[in-house]
Amino acid sequence: MKKTIAFGTIGEVLVLVHADSSPTDPEWNAYIDAWEAHHATQGRSRLLVCTEGGAPSAAQRHSLDERVRRFGPDTARAAILSESLFARVVTNTLSAMEHARASRFLGPLGESQGPASSRVYRMFARSDLRHALAWLDVSAKREPEIVRCIEQLKAAIENSG
Secondary structure, three states, X not given: OOOOXXXXXXXXXXXEEEOOOOOOHHHHHHHHHHHHHHHHHHOOEEEEEEEOOOOOOHHHHHHHHHHHHXXXXXXXXXXXXXXXXXXXXXXXXXXXXXXXXXXXXXXXXXXXXXHHHOOOEEEEOOOOHHXXXXXXXXXXXXXXXXXXXXXXXXXXXXXXX
16 A cells, blocks of 8 residues: 655654545554654654655544644644645644634634744745745754655655555
């Protein structure tokens, strides 16, 4: 069976690469387990997601949101690199879940509730890795090895099944 996601760790960053379809539940559960271990080891989560348009299902987003809730928005952060409109919609949904949790029904009046104000999730163009790393508080010195990791993970997906 062809993989839909692959992931690996580069220092403090857990890198996730999505194909253009949603991951299977076993793939997603393996990623969530890796994230748990990563967070326990690092004391915080710095997730870099590179997607061709694939995104977690509603149930998978719920398991993601449960982890963010448990870890806390100050220790969990995800930068999503994609040109996909669907990935943007999913990121906006996750941001809305975060805002709903942080501020009751309507939230404070006058405050931005959009995805750009999210403390956990932020979208970037695929070509904007440097800004994504800065937002994750990851040194730009890691960029070359992160690029290699992304390419290796993409190859693992392409060569699977």
